[in-house]
Amino acid sequence: MTTSFYPPQRTLMGPGPSDVHPRVLAALSRPTIGHLDPEFIRMMDEVKQMLQYAFKTESPLTMPISAPGSAGMEACFVNLVEPGDKVIVCQNGVFGGRMKENVERFGGTAIMVEDDWGKPVDPAKVKAAFAAHSDVKILAFVHAETSTGVLSDAKTLCQIAQHHGALTIVDTVTSLGGSELDVDGWGVDAVYSGTQKCLSCPPGISPISFNQRAIEVIEKRQTKTPSWFLDQKLVMGYWGGGAKRAYHHTAPVNALYAFHESLVMLEEEGLENAWARHRHHHNALRDGLEAMGIGFLVEEPYRLPQLNSVFVPEGIDEAEVRSRLLADYSLEIGAGLGALAGKVWRIGLMGAACNKKNVLLCLSALENTLSAMGADIPTGKAIAAAQAVYNAN
Amino acid sequence: MTTSFYPPQRTLMGPGPSDVHPRVLAALSRPTIGHLDPEFIRMMDEVKQMLQYAFKTESPLTMPISAPGSAGMEACFVNLVEPGDKVIVCQNGVFGGRMKENVERFGGTAIMVEDDWGKPVDPAKVKAAFAAHSDVKILAFVHAETSTGVLSDAKTLCQIAQHHGALTIVDTVTSLGGSELDVDGWGVDAVYSGTQKCLSCPPGISPISFNQRAIEVIEKRQTKTPSWFLDQKLVMGYWGGGAKRAYHHTAPVNALYAFHESLVMLEEEGLENAWARHRHHHNALRDGLEAMGIGFLVEEPYRLPQLNSVFVPEGIDEAEVRSRLLADYSLEIGAGLGALAGKVWRIGLMGAACNKKNVLLCLSALENTLSAMGADIPTGKAIAAAQAVYNAN
Numbered sequence: 001m002t003t004s005f006y007p008p009q010r011t012l013m014g015p016g017p018s019d020v021h022p023r024v025l026a027a028l029s030r031p032t033i034g035h036l037d038p039e040f041i042r043m044m045d046e047v048k049q050m051l052q053y054a055f056k057t058e059s060p061l062t063m064p065i066s067a068p069g070s071a072g073m074e075a076c077f078v079n080l081v082e083p084g085d086k087v088i089v090c091q092n093g094v095f096g097g098r099m100k101e102n103v104e105r106f107g108g109t110a111i112m113v114e115d116d117w118g119k120p121v122d123p124a125k126v127k128a129a130f131a132a133h134s135d136v137k138i139l140a141f142v143h144a145e146t147s148t149g150v151l152s153d154a155k156t157l158c159q160i161a162q163h164h165g166a167l168t169i170v171d172t173v174t175s176l177g178g179s180e181l182d183v184d185g186w187g188v189d190a191v192y193s194g195t196q197k198c199l200s201c202p203p204g205i206s207p208i209s210f211n212q213r214a215i216e217v218i219e220k221r222q223t224k225t226p227s228w229f230l231d232q233k234l235v236m237g238y239w240g241g242g243a244k245r246a247y248h249h250t251a252p253v254n255a256l257y258a259f260h261e262s263l264v265m266l267e268e269e270g271l272e273n274a275w276a277r278h279r280h281h282h283n284a285l286r287d288g289l290e291a292m293g294i295g296f297l298v299e300e301p302y303r304l305p306q307l308n309s310v311f312v313p314e315g316i317d318e319a320e321v322r323s324r325l326l327a328d329y330s331l332e333i334g335a336g337l338g339a340l341a342g343k344v345w346r347i348g349l350m351g352a353a354c355n356k357k358n359v360l361l362c363l364s365a366l367e368n369t370l371s372a373m374g375a376d377i378p379t380g381k382a383i384a385a386a387q388a389v390y391n392a393n
Numbered sequence: 394m395t396t397s398f399y400p401p402q403r404t405l406m407g408p409g410p411s412d413v414h415p416r417v418l419a420a421l422s423r424p425t426i427g428h429l430d431p432e433f434i435r436m437m438d439e440v441k442q443m444l445q446y447a448f449k450t451e452s453p454l455t456m457p458i459s460a461p462g463s464a465g466m467e468a469c470f471v472n473l474v475e476p477g478d479k480v481i482v483c484q485n486g487v488f489g490g491r492m493k494e495n496v497e498r499f500g501g502t503a504i505m506v507e508d509d510w511g512k513p514v515d516p517a518k519v520k521a522a523f524a525a526h527s528d529v530k531i532l533a534f535v536h537a538e539t540s541t542g543v544l545s546d547a548k549t550l551c552q553i554a555q556h557h558g559a560l561t562i563v564d565t566v567t568s569l570g571g572s573e574l575d576v577d578g579w580g581v582d583a584v585y586s587g588t589q590k591c592l593s594c595p596p597g598i599s600p601i602s603f604n605q606r607a608i609e610v611i612e613k614r615q616t617k618t619p620s621w622f623l624d625q626k627l628v629m630g631y632w633g634g635g636a637k638r639a640y641h642h643t644a645p646v647n648a649l650y651a652f653h654e655s656l657v658m659l660e661e662e663g664l665e666n667a668w669a670r671h672r673h674h675h676n677a678l679r680d681g682l683e684a685m686g687i688g689f690l691v692e693e694p695y696r697l698p699q700l701n702s703v704f705v706p707e708g709i710d711e712a713e714v715r716s717r718l719l720a721d722y723s724l725e726i727g728a729g730l731g732a733l734a735g736k737v738w739r740i741g742l743m744g745a746a747c748n749k750k751n752v753l754l755c756l757s758a759l760e761n762t763l764s765a766m767g768a769d770i771p772t773g774k775a776i777a778a779a780q781a782v783y784n785a786n
Binding site: 001002003004005006007008009010012014016017019020023025026027028029030031032033034035037038039040043046049050066067068069070071073074078098101102104105106194196202203204224225226227228229247248249250251252253254255257258260261263264267268326332337 | 394395396397398399400401402403405407409410412413416418419420421422423424425426427428430431432433436439442443459460461462463464466467471491494495497498499587589595596597617618619620621622640641642643644645646647648650651653654656657660661719725730
């Protein structure tokens, strides 16, 4: 007979999920009510409004998809791409590759713009791709690459797309709530994100938003969207219908309680303050890591404060370090992916997990573990370097 | 500033979600851990094993999809249907119509077998459809129609499909855990379900299973599955990979804690005992409703014990009754759908909500409300009729 599962109490400083705040966990376990209950519908309206605030958009087609971020990505592509469409896809990490898969599975042609993992998307290459191809319908790129910790210049990339009359699909899974994002100001046409990064909600739902230009493209489709579950024309009837909501699917009631609470907390803190908090603790972590002799994969201007890709010291088995951190400190940090596997760690400072306590724990645990494993690193300096950042503020 | 959301405490006796047991809500709010954490992977293995028990299958490709039941349906169709395929779709309620949408969106041809809403799928019509069409690849039908409360004879329908060399896709959203279901014994090839019905878990994930025949068909596809998120070849690498799981998407960690706990509770009760419990309380509710002069839409042999479609008494505004039940008793029952809107209610007795307390509350509340609204019904007999069923056991 199987017994109940009691998870260990971790500190989550990997690429997500991040630590979930106790207020959000408490909301998650409130009694389930019907997905058509008037009280639930009122809550859905609040979720939409707060999500508009988080994305900085006034678009009414702003809502959480009832599935994880990869379904949010698919919701954007499956609704906007039709067979034969040309899409410029920027790839500088794992998720650009997934975008290519999406374009091709829905019958489009992906024109790839590639940059090295750890580098931002190069606007000059995007301009060149537009110059080389006519009738490009969409430019798709990742704002904050979770696989490398790189921030790309979404504002400039959107301007290039607009200049060529193309729509934009932007992945903000790791940026929403952690780095500046201005969906309406930058003219992002379709955007998706996740809940388990800087919003510190459990994984499972995916916030998205389409603006009027994107809605018009969806409404003028020549072919039926090759998905029933993600067809925005149907989802709109459910999330956008006010009192006359058309039943589409059963919303994940409790997951939406949690998401609501995490958005309430974001409103309370203020979006700009949340961005500044991520930057502040990143600075402390950075100074501590550098004092330990650990360097960053990404050049300073393109670093995501909420996701720090740092090099594993020479001769150290990185998986062994992660195992020890988990066993000795119940601390999770992330491994490198693809070509970076074995070479970097990804240290997250996301949402509720982005705080002084975690920065100090991570530095102390990493220094002690690396020393015990015989790494040739300076010791006794990391904590002081981090505290110096805190003391200066 | 938006404030935290505190849902009312309802009694959920609609078509789902059903009341979630406090043990399941408690599991839901345990601390989030990483989706690649060794402890989480151990829990995933337990979920798979317990789900095999619930479905009565030994197939290793048995797992929860990270999205609601309608995505579970889509996972079956998008993986098994290729352009040009012929699929016999049985429609006797809302969900058969959704299956047709699925078939057509993935380029297949749906051959419709229609029965009246409130009637089971007629095996003779299915035989006739196979006789009239060669090269049918799949037979798809709903085992337990949530829109009407009808149980169809899945065993017989699967035999017909096997006789013609066709695969079966069976919707068991409302039957799993509430009515006899024997996936391997009946030879169901692809099955999907929901968590928010007789398993009494919050909505948001969808258990599915594919057997070896279905897996072979997926592996031999000529075209790429037109979905990345639901591509079972990729999902298999994540859920089936043991220690070497390939990252596909971020699993909904806390939703899976809850699902795990609901499956532990099902194991503790025993599958057959759970089916018997649903039958037992249905009998009490039925005798109580009939003593009130309220009749059933569905003939006795085809009635789902867990979903009771009953006629609204003459001259009564059914929506007003539901509003009063919600306001005066915090009790939710369901409305009729489609052609049955305004004519029937759907009273659920699902999972944790299927108990004596709820049967008595529902009968008492309904009788009092109908009397107050001037319905011409016998009073003072319903509770006694239900108690007689309980006293006899």
